[in-house]
Amino acid sequence: MSENQLAKLREQVDQINLQILELLNERGKIVQAIGEEKKKHGTNRFDPVRERESLDLLLKNYDGPYTEATIKHLFKQIFKASLELQEIDYEKTLLVSRKAHPENTVVNINGETVGDGVQRFVMGPCAVESYEQVREVALALKEHGLTLMRGGAYKPRTSPYDFQGLGVEGLKILRQVADELELSVITEIVTPQDVELALDYVDVIQVGARNMQNFELLKTVGSVKKPVLLKRGLSATISEFINAAEYIMAGGNDQIILCERGIRTYERATRNTLDISAVPVLKKETHLPVAVDVTHSTGRRDLLLPTAKAALAIGADLVMAEVHPDPAVALSDSLQQMDIPQFHDFMNELNAFKERLV
Ligand code: PEP
Ligand code: MN
DSSP states (O other): OOHHHHHHHHHHHHHHHHHHHHHHHHHHHHHHHHHHHHHHHTOOSOOHHHHHHHHHHHHHTOOSSSOHHHHHHHHHHHHHHHHHHHHHHHHHTOTTBTTTOOSOOOEEETTEEESSSOOEEEEEOSBOOOHHHHHHHHHHHHHTTOOEEEOBSSOOOSSTTSOOOOTHHHHHHHHHHHHHHTOEEEEEOOSGGGHHHHHTTOSEEEEOGGGTTOHHHHHHHHTSSSOEEEEOOTTOOHHHHHHHHHHHHHTTOOOEEEEEOOBOOSOOSSSSBOOTTHHHHHHHHBSSOEEEEHHHHHOOGGGHHHHHHHHHHHTOSEEEEEBOSOGGGOSSOTTTOBOHHHHHHHHHHHHHHHHHHO
């Protein structure tokens, strides 16, 4: 074969490639239109019966030089790409997704903002135990100019015999201390029925890890005008986490902070495994601010500082940790809470670290 002939054949192949490309584009657009129709009717995007019929039709009409297996493989790839195309379009429609809303959502908590580029802290005891205990921690927070205080009034515990929290009494203590010292309060609410009551006492409603897929609770907090801190479930994938946030936003509440708090893995050196890369993934996929809870993810006091530094370095908007005046006698999470002097060291180190980051 002469050089000239070879060049000609290659030219033909290039032309055919361009035709295939054009046909693929055309096909892709039709597939997107089908995706839209399926969405309207709530039909599943993957349809194995339809795929089988398409493959059968192709093979029945096939009479070329490739093997049937090759043709099947090539078309399977096209089918797969089409399904992905429909899924990308679907993602775009999630209200929490960055594709739907490219700008960052800034959560406003009584004038204090989370998600505007300034990295903040939310600190406080695991559980509200008494007025004195909360006030002592709150005074320590004030020394560092912090304005967000956490503390659990309803404690979802593994054992029904463990301290379950002070309930409404705990909410009242939090509110009283917060009002006296001009702080904002974030606390977990565990049932939809308690949400309305909580509105009078709290500034941010926390949905805990164990309730991340309590859909009725998500719908209820989605229907109120109060910021929500949503924690990642113990074994939740990022996609499940994002969909849980979608429940809240679909109800009309866009004031949501996502909180990575460690996931359950085979590793036992820490209480959970802090999925630090979830922070940039969530910030890329959604427009919501992202918090990191270093206490419940590590379960270890000695790891609070290094993991908090990691959270700041990777771009978390908010870092959460627990502080108790006397952790040894705390009614919950006594191993991992900092005492007040440790908290001061922790904040001093983190503030110095923050300076070095900029
Ligand atoms: C908490 O923050 O008090 C708590 C119980 O955390 P989690 O839901 O992440 O376990
Ligand atoms: Mn705790």
